[in-house]
Amino acid sequence: MIEVLPIFTNSPLRNFSYLVYSNRTxxxxxxxxxxxxxILTHTRNLGVKIKGILNTHEHGDHTQGNLELKExxxxxxxxxxxxxxxxxGLDKVLKEGDIVFSFEEESLVVWDTPGHTFSHLSFVRxxxxxxxxxFSGDTLFNVGVGxxxxxxxxxxxxxxxxxxFETLPDSCLLYPGHDYWENNLKFAEHVDPKNEFRxxxxxxxxxxxxxxxxxEKKLNPFFRRNTNSVKERLVSLNETISDDRSVFLTLRRLRDHW
Ligand SMILES: [Fe+2]
Structure with missing residues (x-):
């Protein structure tokens, strides 16, 4: 089995790094x-050795440990x-469908997921x-998108x-690049007021x-854009919405100014 250890850094950016590893090998x-x-302290404690550094995208808060870790x-x-x-320190490029790592029956596969930037990858276990x-980097967050x-x-x-992302099975675990639970829940209250599940x-x-x-499908307003709770709220905020895409774009714009 592949194990996952999230490593949180308590800076204002609230970044997550992750160690994906096999206890056996x-x-x-x-x-x-x-x-x-x-990260090195965690690898020592776990008794594992880092073979590869995977960057979801090019922003500094996702790559700043590269050189020291590589060294x-x-x-x-x-x-x-x-x-x-x-x-x-980039050595090798990845593209859609590449298998980064496999162990027993499990593997880590590359998805090309543009939007936050045009060179953004997600890693699927x-x-x-x-x-x-x-591992969604800055594409999908808890209760939000990048x-x-x-x-x-x-x-x-x-x-x-x-x-x-909407094709993923309900049981799939989400490992985002930042911890934005608190703010995103507040924004969800603002744009999706009648959500009892939340x-x-x-x-x-x-x-x-x-x-x-x-x-996420029940919490995240970007997934709930087809619900009356979200659509009626946007209309009450004097937003003009038409199709599915327009609801998404309106939510993203409102979140930018939140
Ligand atoms: Fe980013």
Missing amino acids: GEAYCIDPFDAKS ETKAIVYGHKDAKDKIP KNPKTILGI NCFRGGDPNVMYETISSR ENFKSKVKPFQVSEIGE
Whole structure:
């Protein structure tokens, strides 16, 4: 089995790095290294060795640990081909469908998921039967989606969310690049006021809770754009909405100014 350890850094950016590893082989991959020292402490405690560093995208808060970690572990640095000149220490590029790592029945597979930037990858953890989890970088967050004003495009984000993330099974675990639970729940209250599931869920949410896609479908206003709760609220805010895409784009714009 592939194990996953989320590593949170308590900075204002609230970044998550992840260690994906096998206890049997001691082989590990680090996704989006933020604080190299803390990641190395965790690998020592677990008794694993980092073979590869995987960057979801080129933004500094997802790559800042690359060089120190590479220096210490001699790991290979991977990223999107269009981020070649922007990812420190990049050795190998990845594309849609590449298998980064496999162990027993499980593997980590690359999805090309543009929107937050045009060189954004997500890493999907799967077995032959189903998708078990997704490392979504700054594409999908708990109760929200990533912004698009640092090299992305909200129209492209809409395509990625609706054609890729919405196809994930309900049981798939979400491993995002940041912990934005608190703010996103507040924004959801603003744009999706009549969501009983959220009101019940809120009292049970623990810090850094890992959610399932099935929960996101009931919590996340960007997934709930077809509900009366969201659509009626946007109309009451004097927003003009027409099709599915327009609801998504309106939500993204309102979240930018939240
Ligand atoms: Fe980013």
